[in-house]
Amino acid sequence: VSADGQSVERVAAWHELVAAQRRVSTALARDLQVERGLALGWYEVMAELYAAGGRLRMQELAVRLVVNKSSLSRMVDRMAEDGYVEREPCVDDARGQFAVLTRDGRAVLRRASPIYRRGVRRHFADALTASDVTALHRALGKVPP
Amino acid sequence: VSADGQSVERVAAWHELVAAQRRVSTALARDLQVERGLALGWYEVMAELYAAGGRLRMQELAVRLVVNKSSLSRMVDRMAEDGYVEREPCVDDARGQFAVLTRDGRAVLRRASPIYRRGVRRHFADALTASDVTALHRALGKVPP
DNA sequence: AAAGATTGATAGCTCAATCTTG
DNA sequence: CAAGATTGAGCTATCAATCTTT
Numbered sequence: 320v321s322a323d324g325q326s327v328e329r330v331a332a333w334h335e336l337v338a339a340q341r342r343v344s345t346a347l348a349r350d351l352q353v354e355r356g357l358a359l360g361w362y363e364v365m366a367e368l369y370a371a372g373g374r375l376r377m378q379e380l381a382v383r384l385v386v387n388k389s390s391l392s393r394m395v396d397r398m399a400e401d402g403y404v405e406r407e408p409c410v411d412d413a414r415g416q417f418a419v420l421t422r423d424g425r426a427v428l429r430r431a432s433p434i435y436r437r438g439v440r441r442h443f444a445d446a447l448t449a450s451d452v453t454a455l456h457r458a459l460g461k462v463p464p
Numbered sequence: 465v466s467a468d469g470q471s472v473e474r475v476a477a478w479h480e481l482v483a484a485q486r487r488v489s490t491a492l493a494r495d496l497q498v499e500r501g502l503a504l505g506w507y508e509v510m511a512e513l514y515a516a517g518g519r520l521r522m523q524e525l526a527v528r529l530v531v532n533k534s535s536l537s538r539m540v541d542r543m544a545e546d547g548y549v550e551r552e553p554c555v556d557d558a559r560g561q562f563a564v565l566t567r568d569g570r571a572v573l574r575r576a577s578p579i580y581r582r583g584v585r586r587h588f589a590d591a592l593t594a595s596d597v598t599a600l601h602r603a604l605g606k607v608p609p
Numbered sequence: 610a611a612a613g614a615t616t617g618a619t620a621g622c623t624c625a626a627t628c629t630t631g
Numbered sequence: 632c633a634a635g636a637t638t639g640a641g642c643t644a645t646c647a648a649t650c651t652t653t
Contacts, residue, residue, distance in 0.1 A: 335604035
């Protein structure tokens with residue numbers, strides 16, 4: 320398949336990004352599952368809720384995590400069954416629903432966070448220099464929503 | 465959840481990477497689906513086979529794409545049903561199977577490639593400087609298998 | 610009619626088990 | 632027994648349709 324040089328470089332960079340994301344995600348998921356019995360997706364939901372002060376509307380949570388709304392709705396269903404989050408209606412807009420991190424969810428998150436951070440370090444950041452990390456953060460932040 | 469500064473930077477960079485990957489993959493998948501009726505995963509398989517000269521063993525294909533072996537086996541099943549690839553036994557090792565890009569597969573790939581490259585440019589690279597792209601490629605290539 | 614959220618139907622993914630060959 | 636690959640079963644993700652509220 321023909322392509323000019325610029326295109327080849329861009330696509331190569333994109334492929335490295337995809338490969339890195341898959342490798343690191345797989346390793347993080349394995350660590351959390353083995354050591355805490357927790358799915359990576361569940362960790363991400365709880366960490367995002369925690370960072371937002373414990374509650375977010377479903378819509379906003381989906382946008383921040385860059386996940387499909389249906390998938391999130393179903394994930395929150397399962398997390399609620401296990402007592403990690405609760406749903407709460409929104410007072411000023413009756414269409415809205417909050418996902419709220421429960422006490423149990425916080426406890427699970429607290430125990431899982433070190434595993435997650437260790438994984439990000441081991442599987443991702445340890446291979447990079449500090450300036451690599453800064454450059455990645457800066458560059459990738461430019462990718463549009 | 466408590467964490468030191470280094471950890472925060474590493475995790476923030478990792479989150480940007482995940483967000484970028486999800487956004488760009490979603491956009492690429494939409495483009496290919498709408499304009500060519502082709503799934504992104506199928507495109508990736510065909511592009512990898514093409515880059516390898518048209519054929520690869522299942523194992524090697526899974527490693528290069530960083531995908532689950534079962535998922536790949538099933539994906540190749542469906543692609544074979546649609547005539548995009550064929551399976552061929554391996555002569556020197558009867559356990560092995562090749563996935564082989566067919567004539568039809570090549571034709572589909574040829575028509576899909578411009579859409580894919582345009583997507584990588586529009587949804588990913590256009591937001592970055594040339595040196596951002598180089599830095600990403602270089603840094604992400606260090607992430608271990 | 611549009612926005613927020615969920616659900617029905619279904620395609621696709623993944624773990625563990627299995628089969629075959631080295 | 633290990634390696635390559637596939638499959639059975641169960642779970643997850645996604646699209647389109649739906650429901651409710653604005």
